Amino acid sequence: MTPDQLSTAIVSALGRLVDDGRLALPDGFPAEVRVERPKVKEHGDYATNIALQLAKKAGLNPRDLAQWLAAELESADGIASAEVAGPGFLNLRVAAGAQGQVAAVVLERGGDYGRNDSYAGQRVNLEFVSANPTGPIHIGGVRWAAVGDSLGRLLTFAGADVTREYYFNDHGAQIDRFARSLLASARGQDAPEDGYGGQYIHDISADVVAQHPGAVALPDAEAVEVFRAAGVELMFAEIKRSLHDFGVDFDVYFHENDLHASGAVERAIGRLDALGKMYESGGARWLRTSDYGDDKDRVVVKSDGQPAYISGDLAYYLDKRERGxxxxxxxLGADHHGYVSRMMAMCAAFGDEPGVNLEILIGQMVNLLRDGQPLRMSKRAGTVISLEDLVDAIGIDAARYALSRYSTDSPIDLDLDLWASTTNDNPVYYVQYAHARLSSILRNADDLAIAHGLQNFDPALLEHEKEGDLLRALASFPEVVARAAQLREPHRVARYLESTAAAFHTFYAVCRVLPQGDEDVADVHRARLVLVAATRQVLANGLGLLGVTAPERM
Known part of the structure; x- marks a missing residue:
């Protein structure tokens, strides 16, 4: 019996209390009731505080309402007992047969188990990474690659129509410095004082020279333009290749330069003008962002007539909304934290709802450790720790899992020695090993010609305490997935996988799945094989949401 099924049973019980006149709610009763695993196992399989939530509105004592609900629920199919605790909590125990049925539900739904429609009909533009094409993707960008792609998978699993977008920053001073650095390398000169260094600069410079042999001898201004165009194209091709190899692909690569070339900036300013949100002062044109929570108004067009940085943000946001x-x-990275208030004010100025039409997630820093010591990085010194460096050190699966395993609000210290290890101390190895072990059990069953389908499955035989723990873990997967999508927190899936893998290992240690020696195959063996297959399916689904493989052998 899943939490959703329990919720339905409780809602039905509330309906019966309303029908017989014992319960009157002016605003009606909820369509869903939240049930949770109690912190103390002895309290039952699930618990709800719905009586505490509704009693005051109904003018009732919470314990009285809880007692009425308990009486209704004890007669419901699949519920073994319903007990009132404390001021009005309701503790529920699920019958073994109903609990065991969760395994059948998992196998029937297969790869769709956990899928929901909470974002059905919504079009979501998910912009992440968007690193400047002036060097390899550094470790902060790699975190967004892993988290962003996982979040895209979660939102898609929740029914959203997701477009992954990369904002290609090919306009501005950083690109100028990049081009001049490439030209200096081609001419055998030191990098400009404000430029970029590192082997990648020499490699790309050599590729530009190979494409345009005469570019080095051109006058400086012309040469810089050649190195700018060709160098940015080469750098961005390398970035896209690195991301693709990491399992991250984008639907749209949006060029910042197009906003300025297409007149999109002027259109956005014109829209805000028409809404009465712009004004002139000191020869510049300003947006009234302070009316919407920003600490001050923002210059959109400078006094010299040149667009300020925020002008591109205005045009880009409006372009996304106009695309539907x-x-x-x-x-965004932690260094962009100061942009949040002005971006939300911009959203409101267009008449949209901050936090709904526009959301900004800030990711904290990632520190890499080896032998207990931090690895230093400096993009301009050419010692950047890049995506390829991380993958070379610990592999794609470990990198994606490690970077998605923590809340984006928290900095990460990644111990490369730990994440490269093949021990249970390594979280991704622990989960993948559980999946491989489950696969091995099912292969062994096939070798013994033991059927493990649902045809002869008796869920009531899964009555051992550890079987119940594992079944309840499987039952909670859909809620974990839904919450992870709602809260934009893929790390919830990773932590769930680890706890479920632990529940499986504990179950396997005390519940014999396959017969030994000359022992006859019993129905309990078949039932446990169904539980094994369901657990493998759930681990595979969860790993897939993180973009991590589910190996069958390790």
Missing amino acids: FDRCLIM
Whole structure:
């Protein structure tokens, strides 16, 4: 019996209390009731505080309402007992047969188990990574690659129509410095004082020279333009290749330069002008962002007539909304924290709802450790720790899992020695090993010609305490997935996988799945094989949401 099924049973019980006149709720009763695993196992399989939530509105004592609900629920199919605790909590125990049925539900739904429609009909633009094409993707960008792609998978699993978008920053001073650095390398000169260094600069410079042999001898201004165009194209091709190899592909690569070349900036300013949100002062044109929570108004067009940085943000946001996206999610590094208030004010100035039409997620720093010591990085010194460096050190699966395993609000210290290890101390190895072990059990069953389908499955035989723990873990997967999508927190899936893998290992240690020696095959063996297959399916589904493989052998 899943939490959703329990919720339905409780809602039905509330309905019966309303029908017989014992319960009157002016605003009606809820369509869903939240049930949770109690912290103390002895309290039951699930618990709910719905009586505490509704009693005051109904003018009732919470314990009285809880007692009425308990009486209704004890007669419901699949519920073994319903007990009132404390001021009005309701503790529920599920019958073994109903609990065991969860395994059948998992296998019937297969790869769709956990899928929901909470975002059905919504178009979501998910912008992440968007690293400047002036060097390899550094470790902070790699975190967004892992988290962003996982979040895209979660939102898709929740029914959203997700477009992954990369904002290609090919306009501005950083690109100028990049081009001049490439030209200096081609001419055998030191990098400009404000430029970029590192082997990748020499490699790309050599590739530009191979494409345009005469570019080095051109006058400086012309040469810089050649190195700018060719160098950015080469750098961005390398970035896209690295991301693709990491399992991250984008639906749209949006060029910042197009906003300025297409007149999109002027259109956005014109829209805000028409809404009465712009004004002139000191020869510049300003947006009234302070009316919407920003600490001050922002210059959109400078006194010299040149667009300020925020002008591109205005045009880009409006472009996304005009492309039909209901929600625009943007993932930014910690150094962009100061941009949040002005971006939300911009959203409100267009008449949209901050936090709904526009969401901004801020990710904290990632520190890499080896032998207990931090690895230093400096993009301009050419010692950047890149995506390839991380993958070379611990592999794609470990890198994706490690970077998605923590809340984006928290900095990460990644111990490369730990994440490269093949021990249970390594979280991704622990989960993948559980999946491989489950696969091995099922292969062994096939070798013994033991059927493990649902045809002869008796869920009531899964009555051992550890079987119940594992079944309840499987039953909670859909809620974990839904919450992870709602809260934009893929790390919830990773932590769930680890706890479920632990529940499986504990179950396997005390519940014999396959017959030994000359022992006859019993129905309990078949039932446990169904539980094994269901557990493998859930681990595979969860790993898939993180973009991590589910190996069958290790």
